[in-house]
Every structure is written in C-alpha cells, then in structure tokens.
Amino acid sequence: MGEPSAEVPEQVDAGDGIIATRGLTKRFRGGQLAVDGLDLTVPAGSVFGFLGPNGSGKTTTIRMLMGLIEPSSGTARVLGRPMPRSVRTVLPRVGALIEGPALYGFLSGRDNLLRYDSADPTADPRTRRARVAAALDRVGLTAASGKKAKAYSLGMKQRLGLASALLQPRELLVLDEPTNGLDPQGMREIRSLIRELASDGTTVFLSSHLLDEIEQVCTHAAVMAQGRLITQGSVTELAAGTRGRLFVTTPDVGDAARVLKELGLADVVVAEERVTAEPPDRELAEVNEALVTAGVRVRGFGVERASLEDAFVALTGEGFDVAG
Numbered sequence: 001m002g003e004p005s006a007e008v009p010e011q012v013d014a015g016d017g018i019i020a021t022r023g024l025t026k027r028f029r030g031g032q033l034a035v036d037g038l039d040l041t042v043p044a045g046s047v048f049g050f051l052g053p054n055g056s057g058k059t060t061t062i063r064m065l066m067g068l069i070e071p072s073s074g075t076a077r078v079l080g081r082p083m084p085r086s087v088r089t090v091l092p093r094v095g096a097l098i099e100g101p102a103l104y105g106f107l108s109g110r111d112n113l114l115r116y117d118s119a120d121p122t123a124d125p126r127t128r129r130a131r132v133a134a135a136l137d138r139v140g141l142t143a144a145s146g147k148k149a150k151a152y153s154l155g156m157k158q159r160l161g162l163a164s165a166l167l168q169p170r171e172l173l174v175l176d177e178p179t180n181g182l183d184p185q186g187m188r189e190i191r192s193l194i195r196e197l198a199s200d201g202t203t204v205f206l207s208s209h210l211l212d213e214i215e216q217v218c219t220h221a222a223v224m225a226q227g228r229l230i231t232q233g234s235v236t237e238l239a240a241g242t243r244g245r246l247f248v249t250t251p252d253v254g255d256a257a258r259v260l261k262e263l264g265l266a267d268v269v270v271a272e273e274r275v276t277a278e279p280p281d282r283e284l285a286e287v288n289e290a291l292v293t294a295g296v297r298v299r300g301f302g303v304e305r306a307s308l309e310d311a312f313v314a315l316t317g318e319g320f321d322v323a324g
C-alpha cells in the first residue's frame with residue numbers, strides 16, 4: 001500500500017537532492033504555522049546544517065521529512081521518494097536521532113545496541129554481535145560498552161544513540177540538535193564524529209541553533225526563522241555573499257574612528273584598542289595612509305573574512321541571539 005507500482009517507477013534525480021521539499025507547510029490544529037512554504041534542497045554528500053533559533057520550525061520539518069507527521073500542504077522527498085508515502089522503503093536507509101536516544105538505563109551500552117539490532121527484521125542475528133561491536137568502536141564506546149547506560153554521561157548517551165543509527169550502512173543521517181545539552185568537550189567529540197561519518201560519503205543533515213557549530217562542521221546550511229527559509233547554500237557562499245569588516249588595531253581608537261568617518265566609511269564601531277567599519281570602496285592603502293598621517297599608531301589593519309554570523313545579521317538585520 002502506498003508504494004509506487006511497477007508501472008510508475010520512482011525516478012531518483014541526483015540533481016534534486018537527497019532531501020527536497022517544495023512548499024512544505026505545517027499548520028498545527030491550534031492554528032500555529034510552524035513551517036511555511038519551505039523549499040529545501042540538500043545535496044548528496046553534504047553535511048547540511050539546518051539552522052534557526054528555538055521555535056523556528058526545525059523539529060517540525062524533520063518530523064515531516066521522517067514521515068512522523070503529515071504536512072498540511074507541499075511535498076517532501078527523501079532519497080528521491082515522496083514522504084510520508086514511502087516511509088517503509090526510505091527509513092531503513094536513513095539513520096535518525098531525533099529528540100535524544102531512547103535507552104534502557106539498566107542495560108549496558110552493548111545490550112542497548114543488541115536490543116536495537118534485534119528489533120530490525122532485516123538484521124541477520126548471526127552477525128549481530130559483530131555489527132554491535134563495530135558500531136561501538138565507531139563512536140569510541142568500546143571500553144565503556146559493559147557499563148549500564150544510566151551511568152553514561154550525556155555525551156556518551158548521545159554517542160550510543162549515534163551508534164544505534166549506524167548499525168546498518170546509511171545513505172543519510174538525520175540528527176536533531178545532536179550537541180544540545182552537552183559540555184564543550186562532549187560537543188567537540190560529537191562534531192568530530194560527524195565529520196568522520198561524513199568523510200566516507202554519508203550525507204548528514206543536522207539541526208542546530210548554534211551558528212559556530214554549523215560553521216565548524218557543515219559544508220552547506222539553510223537558515224530558518226519563524227517557520228520560513230531565509231537562505232540556503234554552501235557555507236562559503238553564504239559567508240562570501242557578505243562583505244567582511246575593516247579593522248584597525250590601535251591604542252588611539254578615538255582618532256582612528258574620526259579618520260574613518262571623515263573618509264566616509266559606514267558603521268564605525270569602537271571597542272577596546274580596536275575600531276571596525278564597513279570595508280571602503282577606495283583602496284585600503286589610502287585608508288591606512290590617512291590613519292598614519294593623522295598620527296594614529298596602527299598596530300593591525302585589514303579586512304576580516306565574513307562569518308556566517310555576519311551573513312545572518314546582514315540577512316535579517318538582527319543578531320543570531322537565541323534564548324536557551
């Protein structure tokens with residue numbers, strides 16, 4: 001039921017993306033418009049960051065992609081197939097970690113994975129132990145595999161969750177806020193694990209409300225705000241579309257700021273021993289010369305590359321400031 005018949009083969013168009021949505025919309029019963037006309041394209045082989053403040057519609061989108069809830073309108077295709085119609089053929093090829101892993105605290109990490117594996121009707125019981133051992137090894141939990149899961153740190157629980165998603169080879173990993181609640185060390189571990197997984201060709205789609213996290217691990221990103229897509233593209237393109245900032249490092253910040261304003265530079269901001277402004281249209285050397293001529297002791301000077309945060313500010317006119 002629901003699967004396309006042999007006469008109407010599903011075309012998997014690689015150019016279409018591993019995930020592709022068109023006009024995807026979710027309005028909840030109470031009238032809340034959680035996702036509004038989303039057109040998302042996730043290229044094969046990318047580490048795709050789905051970025052947005054809390055409440056911007058990320059989890060709702062992921063739930064629609066995984067066939068957990070029905071869209072109100074629009075379409076979603078995952079691995080080239082329509083969701084939720086193709087849930088049964090698509091989900092076995094996708095490793096998903098949504099809203100934290102469901103673990104039995106009284107079982108060891110290894111026994112939790114054995115349970116997961118035995119719940120999969122396609123998993124051969126004869127190779128179960130080897131599969132579980134490989135997954136534990138992959139996430140660096142071999143040494144702790146005999147410990148009860150309730151004694152695991154949050155980071156270890158998260159890694160065990162990832163191991164459960166990795167019991168079978170996957171074409172796509174979908175991770176909802178994989179570093180949420182972790183300490184900096186735990187975050188670093190999960191990030192390096194994600195990079196490693198991506199390096200052997202798995203497409204990774206992860207949501208996050210942390211800009212620098214996306215910048216550190218993702219090749220591509222989409223930015224959501226209030227249920228709408230603000231932008232998407234490669235991380236370098238997104239940042240490159242935004243101009244960097246001119247900076248002057250000097251003890252004479254007052255004089256430096258005055259000179260920059262006299263030269264017509266916009267958005268001059270003074271901080272301790274540092275003045276920044278929008279980059280000028282004129283030659284940088286001219287600006288430097290004007291500073292030096294005015295007696296400003298220039299200790300550092302140049303244009304900094306724009307970050308994803310600069311891009312976000314430029315797009316929305318506001319900072320990426322999220323509450324908890």
Ligand SMILES: Nc1ncnc2c1ncn2[C@@H]1O[C@H](COP(=O)(O)OP(=O)(O)OP(=O)(O)O)[C@@H](O)[C@H]1O
Binds near residue numbers: 028030052054056058
């Ligand atoms: N089952 C539901 N019924 C009604 N409204 C909902 C439901 N689930 C989510 N919402 C609302 O939809 C909006 C988007 O929520 P969603 O959880 O998708 O955002 P998010 O970006 O994933 O945020 P978070 O990171 O906090 O999970 C929010 O305003 C939320 O209150």
